[in-house]
Amino acid sequence: MTAKDCGHDEDNRKKLYRRLFAAALGFTAAVLFTILLVWLILRPAKPHFILQDATVYAFNLTATNLLTASFQITLSSRNPNGRIGIYYDKIDVYAAYRSQQITIPTLLPPSYQGHKDTTVWSPFLGGGAAVPVAPYLAASLKEDGSSAGTVMVNVRVDGRIRWKVGSFVSGKYRLNVNCPAYINFGEKKNAAAVGAAIKRQLIMDCNVDV
Numbered sequence: 311m312t313a314k315d316c317g318h319d320e321d322n323r324k325k326l327y328r329r330l331f332a333a334a335l336g337f338t339a340a341v342l343f344t345i346l347l348v349w350l351i352l353r354p355a356k357p358h359f360i361l362q363d364a365t366v367y368a369f370n371l372t373a374t375n376l377l378t379a380s381f382q383i384t385l386s387s388r389n390p391n392g393r394i395g396i397y398y399d400k401i402d403v404y405a406a407y408r409s410q411q412i413t414i415p416t417l418l419p420p421s422y423q424g425h426k427d428t429t430v431w432s433p434f435l436g437g438g439a440a441v442p443v444a445p446y447l448a449a450s451l452k453e454d455g456s457s458a459g460t461v462m463v464n465v466r467v468d469g470r471i472r473w474k475v476g477s478f479v480s481g482k483y484r485l486n487v488n489c490p491a492y493i494n495f496g497e498k499k500n501a502a503a504v505g506a507a508i509k510r511q512l513i514m515d516c517n518v519d520v
Contacts, residue, residue: 357396361512361513362385366507367381368380369493375444378440385431387423391425396422396473397420401470403435404468406463406464407462410447413437414438416433435465462490462491466487471483487516489516
């Protein structure tokens with residue numbers, strides 16, 4: 311074989327590699343474009359969260375600015391999508407007061423939510439050791455409790471979700487939910503005794519960010 315033939319074979323191999331690479335690149339682009347097109351047509355809507363009620367077992371502030379908070383809440387989530395399912399991979403729920411976390415996170419079990427389905431959770435928040443709060447927060451708690459008799463506690467949800475369209479499952483998206491709960495410790499309206507605790511009907515819409 312002459313040097314000219316060897317060079318010709320080398321050129322053919324390079325052309326073949328370029329064609330294979332171009333075909334693979336085109337196929338990948340077509341698949342990604344199809345996924346993007348389906349995604350834009352379906353337009354996944356965020357899940358709708360509602361804080362239904364809260365049972366207050368303890369909410370006590372000591373003179374040394376230690377807060378003991380213990381709740382059980384009922385939290386529901388509805389998938390408004392008719393063609394998209396939602397995987398809840400890791401969901402933490404905790405209570406906060408004026409942006410400070412006052413209970414340790416409670417981990418909810420992973421779950422899948424089908425089209426138009428509703429999921430209900432009833433986790434316990436807190437119940438452990440007292441949490442130190444900043445002096446200005448302690449003063450705010452005392453003022454809210456003594457003057458208005460109402461304390462706004464935010465139930466927060468932090469997690470990761472994935473969307474499912476047919477057999478396609480998306481990557482993970484950050485889920486942030488904020489549910490304001492106005493708890494009145496004096497007024498008995500919309501409240502029921504649960505042993506030594508007080509259960510209050512709330513039905514509060516939550517702000518959802520994905």
